Amino acid sequence: MAVATPHIALVNIECELKRLWDEQQGQKRTRACLFNLIVFAKKNNRDAYCHSLIEKVLSKFPCRILSITEDETAEESLTTEVSAVAVGKESFCEVIHLSASHTMLERIPSLLLPHIVPDLPVYLFWTEDPTCETTIMPQLEPLATRIIFDATTATDLQTFCHSLTEIMARTSSEVSDPIWSCLKGWRKLFATTFDTGETLRTLMQCKIMRIVYYNSNHSSRRSDIAAAYFQGWIAAQLDWQFHSIEKSEGHVRLTYKRPAHDITVILTPYDDPLEPLSLPPGAFLEVEIESMSKTSWHFKRDEKAARVFVQHSDENRCDLPYVSALSKTLAGEGIMDEIFYPSSREHYRTTLMLLAQIPWEKS
Amino acid sequence: MEKQSETALLNPLQEEGAVMKKLDPCVVVIFGATGDLTGRKLFPALYNLMREGQLPSHFACVGFARREKSHDAFRQEMHDAVNTHSRVKPVDENIWNTFLGQIYYHTSDFDEDKGYENLKSMLADLDKKLGTKGNRVFYLSTQPKYFPTIIEKLSQHGLIYNTNKEKEKWSRIIIEKPFGHDYTSAIDLQQFVLNHLGESQIYRIDHYLGKETVQNLLVFRFDNSIFEAFWNNHYVDHVQITVSEEIGIEGRGAFFEEAGILRDIVQNHMMQLLSLVTMEPPVSLDAEAIRDEKVKVIQAIRPLDMDNFAKYVIRGQYGPGFVNGEKVPGYREEKNVSPTSSIETYAAIKLYIDNWRWAGVPFYLRAGKRLPKRATEIAVVFKEVPGILFSKKKKRGENNVLVMRIQPNEGISLRINSKVPGPQSPIQGVKMDFNYSSYFGLSPPEAYERLICDCMLGDGTLFARGDEVLASWRFMTPILERWGEMPPHDFPNYPAGTWGPSNADQLLASHGQQWRIV
Numbered sequence: 001m002a003v004a005t006p007h008i009a010l011v012n013i014e015c016e017l018k019r020l021w022d023e024q025q026g027q028k029r030t031r032a033c034l035f036n037l038i039v040f041a042k043k044n045n046r047d048a049y050c051h052s053l054i055e056k057v058l059s060k061f062p063c064r065i066l067s068i069t070e071d072e073t074a075e076e077s078l079t080t081e082v083s084a085v086a087v088g089k090e091s092f093c094e095v096i097h098l099s100a101s102h103t104m105l106e107r108i109p110s111l112l113l114p115h116i117v118p119d120l121p122v123y124l125f126w127t128e129d130p131t132c133e134t135t136i137m138p139q140l141e142p143l144a145t146r147i148i149f150d151a152t153t154a155t156d157l158q159t160f161c162h163s164l165t166e167i168m169a170r171t172s173s174e175v176s177d178p179i180w181s182c183l184k185g186w187r188k189l190f191a192t193t194f195d196t197g198e199t200l201r202t203l204m205q206c207k208i209m210r211i212v213y214y215n216s217n218h219s220s221r222r223s224d225i226a227a228a229y230f231q232g233w234i235a236a237q238l239d240w241q242f243h244s245i246e247k248s249e250g251h252v253r254l255t256y257k258r259p260a261h262d263i264t265v266i267l268t269p270y271d272d273p274l275e276p277l278s279l280p281p282g283a284f285l286e287v288e289i290e291s292m293s294k295t296s297w298h299f300k301r302d303e304k305a306a307r308v309f310v311q312h313s314d315e316n317r318c319d320l321p322y323v324s325a326l327s328k329t330l331a332g333e334g335i336m337d338e339i340f341y342p343s344s345r346e347h348y349r350t351t352l353m354l355l356a357q358i359p360w361e362k363s
Numbered sequence: 364m365e366k367q368s369e370t371a372l373l374n375p376l377q378e379e380g381a382v383m384k385k386l387d388p389c390v391v392v393i394f395g396a397t398g399d400l401t402g403r404k405l406f407p408a409l410y411n412l413m414r415e416g417q418l419p420s421h422f423a424c425v426g427f428a429r430r431e432k433s434h435d436a437f438r439q440e441m442h443d444a445v446n447t448h449s450r451v452k453p454v455d456e457n458i459w460n461t462f463l464g465q466i467y468y469h470t471s472d473f474d475e476d477k478g479y480e481n482l483k484s485m486l487a488d489l490d491k492k493l494g495t496k497g498n499r500v501f502y503l504s505t506q507p508k509y510f511p512t513i514i515e516k517l518s519q520h521g522l523i524y525n526t527n528k529e530k531e532k533w534s535r536i537i538i539e540k541p542f543g544h545d546y547t548s549a550i551d552l553q554q555f556v557l558n559h560l561g562e563s564q565i566y567r568i569d570h571y572l573g574k575e576t577v578q579n580l581l582v583f584r585f586d587n588s589i590f591e592a593f594w595n596n597h598y599v600d601h602v603q604i605t606v607s608e609e610i611g612i613e614g615r616g617a618f619f620e621e622a623g624i625l626r627d628i629v630q631n632h633m634m635q636l637l638s639l640v641t642m643e644p645p646v647s648l649d650a651e652a653i654r655d656e657k658v659k660v661i662q663a664i665r666p667l668d669m670d671n672f673a674k675y676v677i678r679g680q681y682g683p684g685f686v687n688g689e690k691v692p693g694y695r696e697e698k699n700v701s702p703t704s705s706i707e708t709y710a711a712i713k714l715y716i717d718n719w720r721w722a723g724v725p726f727y728l729r730a731g732k733r734l735p736k737r738a739t740e741i742a743v744v745f746k747e748v749p750g751i752l753f754s755k756k757k758k759r760g761e762n763n764v765l766v767m768r769i770q771p772n773e774g775i776s777l778r779i780n781s782k783v784p785g786p787q788s789p790i791q792g793v794k795m796d797f798n799y800s801s802y803f804g805l806s807p808p809e810a811y812e813r814l815i816c817d818c819m820l821g822d823g824t825l826f827a828r829g830d831e832v833l834a835s836w837r838f839m840t841p842i843l844e845r846w847g848e849m850p851p852h853d854f855p856n857y858p859a860g861t862w863g864p865s866n867a868d869q870l871l872a873s874h875g876q877q878w879r880i881v
Contacts, residue, residue, distance in 0.1 A: 010689075034791065035791075109685075110684070110686050110687055110688055110735060111687060113860070116880050118879060119776065119778040119792065120792060120793075122880070
């Protein structure tokens, strides 16, 4: 049986970089770099998404991109490419693209390590399920200032969350997720709304929480995960103990226990093809909280603007609703938020630890 | 009338501040001329000096080796070598044709008296023919074991002059590293050499000192007032000096099995870098003034605590792996290397300098073969600010770092912290970067060009002095002795293409520090 000749086409990356620098200097551009961004994706899976993401990042910040694509269909293949990208009118940065078959993946770190720009942060954006890759991830992990995962790649959310908590325990790198970042606005809203003793007590006495979220595409896991993250965050911060999960007709019903009472969380996707909303998938439409003391909070998203109507009532009074601005994260900017405006590592960690107890896919 | 400087009185044509190098006529004799160094470095250096008009007008070069060869054959070989290795290519044939008439070859064994008599005659002929006036540079580009023989024979045959007696002409010897293989042998060699030459005639070459970036260390430190203020233990957290090579031993198995990386790189190159970064300002730019300060600081290095040796010294040997995507063999699979070799290809040392300036500051030195990339740099990592104002907004490892990149990508960078635009005020490290090639364009002279020229000038500033070398060996020899007593059981302990053995991280971990990515 003939053995396939490995296809190895490696440019001399250092020479190419020098050539690009000389070329760009001729065009009066300065090389600029704020950070290193390593992106890993599998071909024909997430690579197109990564490509658009890289473009978005480069449109805002000059950085060195080290893009790794694994081609699972190729026999034995390893190629490199180097290109310069203009950023603004005066500067440029470089993209080093490495493409490898699965059998050649082990060589990637040797191509990547020499070209990390020293003394600048290294962000590793792992766009595949971290539980499925053990070849190069262990070598890249120690380099990263922050590792960014995407929960939508997970085949099993519980395993994903468990895996991330293990990574957080063993590495000093920060770990984050753009979906978590997209919830920043709602987390901030809740943190500011329930920031007095009185309001916090009502939240702590919550018996039912309903989250209605926009799920424009039934196959999009992003929306489901965003809702799971948000309720998980609240549950983790208020020390609710997970008890059970049920799914029926697209709704998810979770039961948590506290010493004094049980809490029911209901996640309801909204998807009416006849009345599509002008909101991104996963956007929360409503969050309702009813407490044991018959106090209720109702948060309703304004479809047309990034703001939420907040109404509070109890058995004695009904306050006038007020409007709270919601910080907006545009599509694709979650990763940039995670790079420059990182969320609290501890909150994310405790949220993951709680979600790691919940058998999402098995219920 | 304006007061004139003393120099101007001597030569009314010499402008004040102008550097006027006056090179005496001389012959350079290269022992071991058929070796790798001659073709790769020495002849390209001589050619470029010739090309830039920096060789004496009356000059000759004689290659001395054991292999039988004609003058023309040697000239052709050197032409090809220069064409391959010169920093400026291709060879300018007009210049080469002029140079050709100054290149000669002499065949002899290193211990053959007749060979030295014949050399003496040849050199006398060249003096008459080319006007080289009896001045000699003998470059010992041979294995160290031949140094004593060659020096003795040169002395016996009157080719080395006694400086107390001979004033009309001079002779100097350039000795390649390593100078000795441990403290005792270095002392023996030093005493032997001094029996035949004065210290001023001995030029112990360390080519790192000829690099522009290394020479710039003194200018950077002592001609920029801002840096001296914080170049001390009040502001410096630690210093990392890295000499990283992606290549393996490149066929030098026989040599490396005797040497190891400690002798090959750490004892000489790294100690030079360390001394230049840590020395006190010299009283002048004279060779002796600078070398005095270098010796002082090396002598201030605290001897290693041998009871806690593993906390201060780590060694490693590379196994098979990948470098730049290519599969490479392990050290023990290299040619002329024992399959059970215990020679180190990686070494990392933590040391302290016990003087007022550096007390308490750890210095981390690491050198290795088959690491991910070629890089030599000195990184001065400064202390963290008091954690009052911005500490919570910063990511880990964001101290200010001043990096002096010796090679490649020569330059200097400083990492500072900056606010990211926006209301949330996160803080991001950014780099201010000076790159030699961007500012100064053309490739700088190679180290050997500068060094050979300085030797011809009689300037020993960029050469190691005897006491300097001995001080370095005094620190390193206990390491070699301990390693000799305790063969390693875990070799190879790092795959080629990685940053060395994992236990090297422990040197820094106890201080909450870590190796930089270079």
